[in-house]
Amino acid sequence: MKKIYGVMGDPIKHSMSPDIHNDAFARNGIDACYHHFHVKAEQLDEAVKGMKAIGVAGFNVTVPHKTAILPLLDEVDEMAHAMGAVNTVKNVNGRYIGYNTDGAGFVTALKERFRGELASLKTLMVGAGGAARGIYYALSREGAANIDICNRTLENAKRLIEDCPYRNESKALSIQEAEQRVRSYDLIIQTTSIGMSPDVNSVPLNLDLISEHAFVSDIIYNPLETKLMKTAREKGAAVQNGVDMFVCQAALAFEIWTGVFPDTGKMREIVLDKLGGS
Incomplete structure (x- = not known):
């Protein structure tokens, strides 16, 4: 049947x-x-x-x-x-x-596109909501301990770090702090809905100082290229959308x-x- x-x-x-x-x-x-x-x-x-x-x-x-x-x-x-x-x-x-499977799905997708060793990366995660929690837990379980989290509400970022059952060396940052440090990150993960259609001209984070060697993964897939991704690509960084x-x-x-x-x-x-x- x-x-x-x-x-x-x-x-x-x-x-x-x-x-x-x-x-x-x-x-x-x-x-x-x-x-x-x-x-x-x-x-x-x-x-x-x-x-x-x-x-x-x-x-x-x-x-x-x-x-x-x-x-x-x-x-x-x-x-x-x-x-x-x-x-x-x-x-x-x-x-x-x-x-x-949300967090594991992200990690699987990341490994298909980004060949670096996850445990050695310095990572910045933007957002501290439900999607961020799944991705953060899955990456931490993979051994990626250096994941800083920036969020408009700092307490939510701190709570996410504290709740994680896996080893981490994460810091909770304000958006402004993250923007000042953005060049130091190998991987930037955007987990919020900011930039999703129809609000396509918004960005959750200014990437003016991003390294050209960075990899930016935005979990949004409508539009297929967010303004954040476009900025990163124009700065020389590699990008991945949420598909x-x-x-x-x-x-x-x-x-x-x-x-x-x-x-x-x-x-x-x-x-x-x-x-x-x-």
Whole structure:
């Protein structure tokens, strides 16, 4: 019988996940289908019970449910528990187990494009929200201890550093402090929504002093090149947008469900085609 997978969130119709997962199922000869599940916050408990009742084999979780779903699951893996957020759920013998592939997806994507040794990099992360937490934890688990965090609210950056269960030598910086030190960083990771369409002329950080040897990764993919990325590229730095992270976190979820790691190149093609870019 065809297995059912999907993604739940509110809103959800814009999600490209069905496009990439249904293609991956077909390419790998897996008899399954992937759907949008529009679930409002007040419906979450009922929705999870309903999905379990009909035997949904697995699903992704997006805003605003990533944290709220934790107590509704039968088990949560170590990384998702530490992060306090789940983006992937697998049905294992009728029990729903929660995972989080966001941070690992970023690290996988970064390794595909940046060949340096992560543990030796001096890194600056911009932002201290949910996306930053996943990326920070995943990089710290990889041994990348020198990750400074700048954020408009300094206390949030300090709290993220203190909450991390993995070894780190991080400092919390104001935006102004980070701008003054920006030339000293090998890797700059932008995790906020600043610069996302339609606010495409905004930047979270001034990169006038960036090193031409730096690598800038912005997790935004609409637009495909943010103003921050454009500035970095014009200064000689290498850049990466959020398409790679989106694809790799999806590929890791697919692997959790099926045991198969899909063709990320094809997934990327599908996403870029949907976004109208290259």
